[in-house]
Amino acid sequence: MTQHIVIIGAGQAGAQAVASLRSEGFTGAITMVGDEAFVPYQRPPLSKAYLMGTFERARLFLKPEHAYADTGCELLLNTSAKTIDCAAKTVSLNNGRVLAYDQLLLATGTRIRPIKCPGAELKGIHYLRSIADVDRLQPEFATGKKLMVIGGGFIGLEVAAVAAKHGLEVTVFEALERVMARAVSKPISDFFEGAHRAAGVTIITGTGVEGFDGDGAVTAVRAGGKSYPADLVLVGIGVLPNSEIAAAAGIDCQNGIVVDKNARTSDPNVFAAGDVTWHQGRDGQWLRLESVQNAIDQAKHAAAAMAGKPKAYNEVPWFWSDQFDLKLQIAGLTRPGDVQVLRGDPELRKFAVFHLRGGAVAAVEAVNSAPEYLIGRKLIAEGARVAAERLADLSVPIKNVV
Numbered sequence: 001m002t003q004h005i006v007i008i009g010a011g012q013a014g015a016q017a018v019a020s021l022r023s024e025g026f027t028g029a030i031t032m033v034g035d036e037a038f039v040p041y042q043r044p045p046l047s048k049a050y051l052m053g054t055f056e057r058a059r060l061f062l063k064p065e066h067a068y069a070d071t072g073c074e075l076l077l078n079t080s081a082k083t084i085d086c087a088a089k090t091v092s093l094n095n096g097r098v099l100a101y102d103q104l105l106l107a108t109g110t111r112i113r114p115i116k117c118p119g120a121e122l123k124g125i126h127y128l129r130s131i132a133d134v135d136r137l138q139p140e141f142a143t144g145k146k147l148m149v150i151g152g153g154f155i156g157l158e159v160a161a162v163a164a165k166h167g168l169e170v171t172v173f174e175a176l177e178r179v180m181a182r183a184v185s186k187p188i189s190d191f192f193e194g195a196h197r198a199a200g201v202t203i204i205t206g207t208g209v210e211g212f213d214g215d216g217a218v219t220a221v222r223a224g225g226k227s228y229p230a231d232l233v234l235v236g237i238g239v240l241p242n243s244e245i246a247a248a249a250g251i252d253c254q255n256g257i258v259v260d261k262n263a264r265t266s267d268p269n270v271f272a273a274g275d276v277t278w279h280q281g282r283d284g285q286w287l288r289l290e291s292v293q294n295a296i297d298q299a300k301h302a303a304a305a306m307a308g309k310p311k312a313y314n315e316v317p318w319f320w321s322d323q324f325d326l327k328l329q330i331a332g333l334t335r336p337g338d339v340q341v342l343r344g345d346p347e348l349r350k351f352a353v354f355h356l357r358g359g360a361v362a363a364v365e366a367v368n369s370a371p372e373y374l375i376g377r378k379l380i381a382e383g384a385r386v387a388a389e390r391l392a393d394l395s396v397p398i399k400n401v402v
């Protein structure tokens with residue numbers, strides 16, 4: 001019988017796993033090891049309301065520190081796991097302590113992908129992943145400062161929106177032909193580019209950064225053969241999975257730690273959940289998701305399996321992004337070849353793009369349209385088939401489209 005579960009990584013997935021292990025009836029000991037100084041916290045507000053200054057730090061924390069002790073979980077903060085010995089079933093920590101486990105959960109998440117170009121080490125070049133990163137960036141936000149954002153993904157654009165509201169002069173460089181290209185369809189990219197430009201943000205697509213200039217601190221960004229004066233830089237060019245500790249222990253890794261539908265790795269006593277996993281989606285394709293939904297749902301499934309009640313993970317992925325007054329909500333994953341159906345009017349800043357695959361709803365991207373998002377998510381889960389004309393017809397209430 002499992003007596004001791006060790007969790008490496010005290011983030012969204014780790015915190016969920018602690019709660020779910022108890023709700024699934026696991027009564028043994030739990031130890032959670034986290035290398036940050038804080039109890040598990042939610043990251044989404046970091047690039048949104050928390051950066052804006054309208055969201056208190058205390059609200060970031062998923063639970064107060066005592067809640068972990070109350071549930072019998074030993075929480076080791078400022079502590080990193082260095083090695084795993086799968087044969088001996090032990091984890092070695094940076095402080096010399098060795099934890100013996102019966103089952104292990106890897107919830108190590110991702111880390112920022114550093115930019116590699118001349119000048120990348122200059123002062124004034126920031127990244128955004130943690131509370132500590134916001135604490136460094138926020139004091140630099142002052143009206144009139146020139147902020148160069150490298151990378152037009154969710155985080156880059158969210159920071160651009162907050163900075164524009166703070167009165168900074170913002171320029172976004174995106175190497176691909178459109179912003180958020182890996183995550184959203186072209187109509188959504190086009191709409192958000194327009195919204196940013198209307199708010200005074202300069203967006204330069206199809207342009208990679210060649211380097212940074214400055215003597216100690218950054219003063220310019222070189223891109224597309226030109227030099228752009230900069231007071232401040234935010235780099236948001238993606239993340240890398242923290243899977244090295246698993247790979248070094250002989251656990252199968254691809255673009256993350258490989259897990260099955262029960263969040264089990266190639267070692268039967270080791271599970272993984274959250275951003276770090278390489279897993280199969282509903283359509284059988286292998287993927288790594290960076291989302292709160294996946295961290296929570298996969299952690300629930302891992303906990304259930306560790307408590308001896310496995311159930312297959314088959315959730316519809318969902319994401320969101322807040323930029324200016326625009327709430328983008330996405331359910332499902334889009335694929336090339338999907339039939340796109342527009343419902344609503346982008347001019348009114350309230351519309352949705354549905355994606356049909358083989359006549360069934362496969363994904364929805366909704367802007368300021370919560371009902372379309374919620375019904376769309378349900379239709380995706382059900383594999384519902386919908387006529388494109390009915391989806392596009394606003395005189396048909398969204399709840400009656402099927």
Ligand SMILES: Cc1cc2nc3c(=O)[nH]c(=O)nc-3n(C[C@H](O)[C@H](O)[C@H](O)COP(=O)(O)OP(=O)(O)OC[C@H]3O[C@@H](n4cnc5c(N)ncnc54)[C@H](O)[C@@H]3O)c2cc1C
Nearest residue numbers: 009011012013035043044080081109274275290291292295
């Ligand atoms: C700025 C920002 C905005 C975001 N906005 C959204 C959003 O709007 N919507 C959305 O769905 N998702 C968003 N995300 C993504 C979301 O936060 C992640 O998907 C989620 O946090 C993943 O949870 P996780 O537990 O897998 O990883 P994390 O929450 O990153 O937790 C992993 C923890 O493990 C620690 N760790 C790693 N290795 C070790 C080790 N060896 N020993 C000890 N500890 C270790 C890490 O330091 C970290 O604290 C955002 C992320 C960021 C950074």
